[in-house]
Amino acid sequence: MKQDRLPRQLGLGSVVAFGLAYMAPSLVMILFGIVAVESAGAAPTTFALATGALLFTAFSYARMAAIYPVSGSAYTYARRNLGAPLGFLVGWSILLDYLFLPMVAWLTQSILLNAQFPEIPIWAWMLINAGVTTAINVAGVVLADRVNRALLYSSIGLVVLFVVVCLFYLVDHQPTSYTDPLWNSATTLTAVTGAAAIAAYSFLGYDAVTTLADESTDPGRTIPRAVILVVAIGGVIFVGVSYVMALVHPGSDFEAPEAISYFMSLQVGGQTFADWTNLAGIIAGTGSCLAVQLSSSRLLYVMGRDGVLPRRFFGRLNDRTRTPVYSLLATGAMCFVGMRLSLQTATGFINFGAFLAFTAVNLCVVAYYLRHRHERQLNVVIFVLLPLVGAAITLYLLSQLHSTALLIGSAWLCLGVGYLVWLTRAFRRPTPELSLDADPDDAAPTSTPSGAPA
Template sequence: MSGGKPVELTGRLSLASVVTFGLAYMAPSLVMVIFGVIAAESAGTAPTAFAVATCAMFLTALSYAKMARHHPASGSAYAYARTLLGAPAGFLVGWAVLLDYLFLPMVAWLVQSVFLHAQFPAVPVWVWMLLNAGLTTLVNIIGLALTDRVNKVLTALAVFLVLLFVAYCLVHLGHHAPASYTAPVWNADTSLGGVSVAAAVAAYSYLGFDAVTTLSEETRDASRTIPRAVVLVVAIGGLLFAGVAYVMQLVHPGGVFDDPEIAAYTMSVEVGGQTFADWTNMAGIVGGFASGLAVQLSSSRLLFIMGRDGVLPRRVFGVLNPRTGTPVLCLLLTGAVCLVGLDISVATATSFINFGAFLGFTVVNVCVIVHFVRHRRAAAGGAQVPGILDLLGYVIAPALGACVTVYLMTQLSGVALTIGGCWLALGVGWLLWLTRGFRRPTPEMGLADRPAAPAAAELSSEA
């Protein structure tokens, strides 16, 4: 409270700021990190795998854009499910997504700490973890304006370093012309099955594009800005990933590597020498910090929204600092989660998050269809039969998006599915306790003081 009035999130972010947060979340340098794995799975057609993954995730991005347009409140999949599928369903979706958002900062810090340890081996990974988490938390606590500025600088630097690597690759290709410029797209060893598997792996690179929807209440003209930002993040990220992968595939044709996990580092030595390779490693370090900053920002907002709604203890999670306007306790909690990652591998850490992410994606696609069914007459301009554009935009595209995300969920490891299933079961138990066996209503989202969704009649013009 401040001056007798509740402290609320305020709209400050521009389209450029929101898009930068989304790109930082996805980490531009990630394409270099996983290139070897994607190329090996796709038999040397990494750019095709990234292009397929981009198209697949774009379907879900369109669904997020529609939901952000019609329901411009923070909370992402959680808010949309509560509004369209009911409070209990929204609670369980929010609980599942919470697993993703709660542990994603830890994963971002852990990946960055691994890079830093490789660059400075004298400093243990756990020390880097504490430094990264502490510094990121401090920046986010100070305020959104500082976070925005720092994020823009770091993301621009990370993109510059990636493009610098591409420039060195192009110079190298000027002296060592590739045998074929089409082989990275499709070659004699390519198969649909291989590209599909590789695309499923590449799709993990896009986790986080949806996180910009958690910033709706802190964005100017959110009903217009957030939908555009979601689409732009996937489009820009997809073009960057596919383009960089194409150049890398020209430098190293085929999918055979001594060690796919360090293919980018080996390639950096080849095109620029050892010193350049060490500097290229900085792209991952800088991008990792920017990603951790963006990830913790969105995670703390989801915790705040759930606390504000009473799904989580309101006195702990639903409070903003009156001076900074930030959810300090939520930020401290997400910062403390780094302690979980002090002694685990990156593979184990990532198994915590993917279940909630893909479940959230699936539910948002379903929400678009439910929204359309509820307003189908208005969406069709009063006609009894919906228009083809309405069906394409609000039924067919999200249905395909849901199929893609369900498929991606089936590709998760047994560990990921087990952890996700146990977490969801715990959420059911918490919901039963919260509602006293459904004898009390699930805490409702207070949308009365937030921007109203546009009329259903606007559906047709946006399809």
């Protein structure tokens, strides 16, 4: 029904902006020290490897988004290609990711703000951050888009300023080598690939743009392009910034790897500049909070609309703002959970759902090929080989998670199996299906057989 549909108001630029804000461009400044230590001083190469690795999965997301131009992301793709029960479990797994990511974003933001303004406790910043982003998202996607763009551009501007100041510093402090940051005597393939699993975390969220399909103009073309652009642009930023930082501080010897961006800012620009660098992280964090909550609420809305979650609560849109207000309030309420968790604990288990979803989407492309190979001219390299490589990579990333994250993620998955059994009355009832305006299989663009995103 029309009143149950989100209005289409987002173009390609807006969708890409949401994806980049979700990833937070300044995150590379925070992760640089950790990645440099793990890769023995080859952070730029590590970020480049992570970019290339995740592009395999990004192309799979683009392929599925072109064929199924609706919200729901991996949840929708898995239901259509792997079957309703498996689709439900994929949706349940990424619910762990999407439901808790806003909480992690607010917690990270609150820690940064508390460091800048220690007189205000972290719990108070949690309430402020959750309240502000929830209010903006409830007001409507147009306002959220405008605020998000302003925050994103400010964040990128401060990252560019950081790079420029570093370059001026390098004029007077010539690096001993311009190639050591890429590969040096201490670098090994094992170290770089292991560090790439960490660097890949900085890309989490690029898939979230697929949840905006119902609000995008011409989603069959906009969403696939946005997925690829977000990964590519993010990869360029991460590789470029990390290379400049590696020239300023080569090697992998850091007293505090997590805080290297602050100390490097002091080194190249002084105290005032270091404060501005910290501001970049805060601004990026606000934009990320906004984008994370928006995409999370859309997934809850789609699952509520399908009856997987209570429809009366999650599957309703506000008549005036045309936003899923109750889903937004549910994600906003997660800030109370975050008050009782450490950042390490909070971030430890959400990646389980993300990597599981990435693997499922790659397998969905293969399943689509097997189902339609006789009726459509599908390229076996694009629809089988590349997705299988992507699935292998994401399974490797999943295996690199901490044992606690694997335990919590597995427990959540088992809980989902129990809920599915109850929901279907021990599979005597069908798993709730998506209600689409058209058959998704008929929505495939004419360019699908060639393999290029629409």
